[in-house]
Amino acid sequence: QQQVKQSPQSLIVQKGGISIINCAYENTAFDYFPWYQQFPGKGPALLIAIRPDVSEKKEGRFTISFNKSAKQFSLHIMDSQPGDSATYFCAASPSGSRLTFGEGTQLTVNP
Amino acid sequence: DVKVTQSSRYLVKRTGEKVFLECVQDMDHENMFWYRQDPGLGLRLIYFSYDVKMKEKGDIPEGYSVSREKKERFSLILESASTNQTSMYLCASSLWDGYTFGSGTRLTVV
Numbered sequence: 227q228q229q230v231k232q233s234p235q236s237l238i239v240q241k242g243g244i245s246i247i248n249c250a251y252e253n254t255a256f257d258y259f260p261w262y263q264q265f266p267g268k269g270p271a272l273l274i275a276i277r278p279d280v281s282e283k284k285e286g287r288f289t290i291s292f293n294k295s296a297k298q299f300s301l302h303i304m305d306s307q308p309g310d311s312a313t314y315f316c317a318a319s320p321s322g323s324r325l326t327f328g329e330g331t332q333l334t335v336n337p
Numbered sequence: 338d339v340k341v342t343q344s345s346r347y348l349v350k351r352t353g354e355k356v357f358l359e360c361v362q363d364m365d366h367e368n369m370f371w372y373r374q375d376p377g378l379g380l381r382l383i384y385f386s387y388d389v390k391m392k393e394k395g396d397i398p399e400g401y402s403v404s405r406e407k408k409e410r411f412s413l414i415l416e417s418a419s420t421n422q423t424s425m426y427l428c429a430s431s432l433w434d435g436y437t438f439g440s441g442t443r444l445t446v447v
Contacts, residue, residue, distance in 0.1 A: 272436065319434070327380040
C-alpha cells in the first residue's frame with residue numbers, strides 16, 4: 227500500500243535526447259509527488275513536485291506528467307545534457323506526511 | 338537556504354560497536370528524518386520525528402534507535418553495529434512537504 231515503484235533502474239540517453247522515468251503508486255491517499263535529483267557525494271535535492279489537481283507541471287527542461295486514474299507519474303527531461311547525469315528518485319506522500327521513495331534511476335547522458 | 342549538516346562523511350566501525358550519527362538543521366524545522374540508501378532499494382525510512390522528544394518508527398527500524406533532545410538535532414544510534422548496516426545514511430528535515438537532505442554519512446561496518 228505504501229510502495230512507490232520506479233523504472234527503469236538505469237537509463238542512458240544521448241545529449242539532446244529526452245529522458246523519461248516512470249513511477250507508479252498504490253496508496254490513493256498520496257497527494258504530493260516530488261522528484262529528487264542526487265549527484266555523487268551529495269544528498270538528494272528537490273527538483274520538481276506536483277499535486278493531483280493538475281496533470282502536468284513544467285519547470286524549464288523538466289516536466290512531470292501525472293495520471294491520477296492510472297496512479298502513475300513520470301519525469302521528462304527535454305534536451306538532456308551531460309550535467310543532468312545523476313540519480314533521480316520519485317516519491318509520494320499524503321500532504322504533510324512522510325515521503326515514500328522509489329528505488330531510484332541512474333541517468334547517464336552521453337556527450 | 339536550509340542547511341542540514343551530518344557530522345561525518347565517512348565512518349568505519351567494528352561489528353558490535355555502538356555508533357552515533359549526528360544531524361543538525363538550522364532552519365527551525367519541526368520534522369526530521371533518517372533514511373538509509375542502498376543500490377536498487379532507494380531510500381528507506383528508518384525513524385522520523387515531528388517534534389522534540391518525539392519519535393516514530395519508519396519502515397526499517399530494527400537495530401536502530403534515535404534521539405531528539407533539541408529541535409535542531411536528530412541523532413541516529415546503532416546499538417550494536419552489524420555488517421548489514423553498512424550503507425549510506427541520509428538525514429533530512431522539513432517544515433511541511435519539501436525535504437532538505439544532508440550530504441550523507443557513508444558507514445562501513447567491518
